[in-house]
Amino acid sequence: MSWVKWETILLPHEEGGLNITSLKCKNLALLCKWWWRFKTETNTLWVSVIRSIYGSNGGLVFGNGPARNPSASLWSFICDAGKHVDGLGIPFSSSFTRAIGNGADTMFWDDTWIGNVCFKERFNRLFRLSLDKAATVQEMVHNSNGGLPVGCSWAREPTGRTATELQELRGLIQPIKLVSEKQDGW
Incomplete structure (x- = not known):
């Protein structure tokens, strides 16, 4: 019986292996x-x-x-x-991103739909102030003309760092155009 390293067996044919994929x-x-x-x-x-x-x-x-x-x-x-x-260095769990259509099936704060981090983490101060933690993108962005989310209500008016976060959030939301005939997807 001849013994061969498992790593050698996994190599492609060109490199002397059997081209068996890693189980x-x-x-x-x-x-x-x-x-x-x-x-x-x-x-x-x-x-x-x-x-x-x-x-x-x-x-x-x-x-x-x-x-x-x-x-x-x-x-x-x-x-x-x-x-x-x-x-392993592959950002798998954060790689799921929502594709926005009408915004009805995407959670504004919880789902990742702009960038690679959800708004709840990216704008944590604003999230804590928000009274609409379970709002959808449609509820928050609809008819906002790219400005402050229409449906957004705060526990208190954002000031200081939260006001800075709000300005950054406005900049991200501004180019969003909802398409009423298209469903959200991944």
């Missing part, structure tokens, strides 16, 4: 595909079940596992797959 990488890719399915198949029964057990984000935000015993659940392995890929 670990294939498994991670298949587990991470569930993240995409969870985001895009919102009206399916299995997504409703996951949301009823683990919350509206299914435990997928930032690759965190579910609140229950994480070692006892297959879904926790799916949640951890995103964290593992993030650990």
Whole structure:
């Protein structure tokens, strides 16, 4: 019997290997595909079940596992797959971005729809002041003519750093044009 290193077997034919793909990488890719399915198949029964057990984000935000015993659940392995890929230097869990159509299915503060960070994290002071934490993009941007979000109401008037954040937020929202006939997507 001849012994060969596994790393050599994984190499392409041109480099002396057998061109066998890494099972670990294939498994991670298949587990991470569930993240995409969870985001895009919102009206399916299995997504409703996951949301009823683990919350509206299914435990997928930032690759965190579910609140229950994480070692006892297959879904926790799916949640951890995103964290593992993030650990490899690939920004997987933050790579999901909403494509805005009419803005009705995209959460203004919670979903990533401009840039690569959600507004809740990027403008955390404004988020804490906002009384509309569960508002959609449509509710906040509709008829705003690119200015201050119309539906936005504050616990107190933004001043200081929060006023600076508000100016930056206005600059990001200004070019947004909602298309009433088009649904939001990922």
